[in-house]
Amino acid sequence: MKGNAEVLNHGKNIVLIGFMGVGKTTIGQLVAEKLDWEFIDTDQEIERRHHMSIPAIFEQKGEAYFRKVERELIVDVCTKERQKVLSLGGGAYLQEEVRNACLSHGIVVFLDLSWENWKKRLPSIVHDRPLLKNKTLEEIKQLFEQRKQAYSQYHYRVVTDGLDPETVATRMMELIRGRNAK
Numbered sequence: 001m002k003g004n005a006e007v008l009n010h011g012k013n014i015v016l017i018g019f020m021g022v023g024k025t026t027i028g029q030l031v032a033e034k035l036d037w038e039f040i041d042t043d044q045e046i047e048r049r050h051h052m053s054i055p056a057i058f059e060q061k062g063e064a065y066f067r068k069v070e071r072e073l074i075v076d077v078c079t080k081e082r083q084k085v086l087s088l089g090g091g092a093y094l095q096e097e098v099r100n101a102c103l104s105h106g107i108v109v110f111l112d113l114s115w116e117n118w119k120k121r122l123p124s125i126v127h128d129r130p131l132l133k134n135k136t137l138e139e140i141k142q143l144f145e146q147r148k149q150a151y152s153q154y155h156y157r158v159v160t161d162g163l164d165p166e167t168v169a170t171r172m173m174e175l176i177r178g179r180n181a182k
């Protein structure tokens with residue numbers, strides 16, 4: 001499977017989108033390993049460049065600053081790079097410029113998880129997601145529902161309910177390959 005860039009999308013970047021905690025970082029890393037492509041997680045890259053954690057950036061520089069940096073990074077990668085697997089932060093795709101860059105230059109894969117299964121992950125992810133802190137479950141559910149609209153623009157959707165990360169990654173690659181083979 002490795003080094004199969006020309007077969008898979010002619011080397012177009014693969015972009016993972018979806019709500020916080022659905023598995024973009026985990027699955028993106030796995031897909032990149034399988035393809036032997038470079039993996040870029042926008043949050044990890046922003047943390048690396050700032051020598052700060054995402055919660056610290058939100059707290060000290062504000063969300064507007066974070067959104068600007070995130071947008072610029074994604075547009076840059078989408079327009080200048082190839083053979084990258086790019087996992088976005090869950091809120092990035094709400095910005096029109098981000099959606100346009102990803103959809104026109106990359107293959108966008110939406111990781112979809114039901115609310116019922118997502119809820120079970122909340123305790124393990126809440127500590128480093130500033131937007132989930134100090135919110136009731138009902139408020140988080142509203143955010144989950146509101147964001148569905150933005151995530152509806154994609155090339156492929158993978159429903160991840162009941163699937164372990166390895167299975168999700170394999171399914172995602174089969175989907176993309178299938179399209180390319182047509």
Ligand SMILES: Nc1ncnc2c1ncn2[C@@H]1O[C@H](COP(=O)(O)OP(=O)(O)O)[C@@H](O)[C@H]1O
Nearest residue numbers: 019020021022023024025026027124163164165
């Ligand atoms: N398919 C899966 N099944 C079970 N747990 C998962 C799955 N994908 C990710 N996780 C777990 O869910 C949490 C959030 O995953 P992460 O990759 O950080 O999501 P995101 O980048 O979308 O916020 C992590 O604890 C991760 O281990």
Ligand SMILES: O=C(O)C1=C[C@@H](OP(=O)(O)O)[C@@H](O)[C@H](O)C1
Nearest residue numbers: 019020021043089090091129130
């Ligand atoms: O949905 C969001 O607005 C955010 C999602 C996070 O990334 P993950 O989706 O990887 O958790 C991170 O970018 C930040 O906490 C904001």
Ligand SMILES: [Mg+2]
Nearest residue numbers: 024025043089
């Ligand atoms: Mg992530």
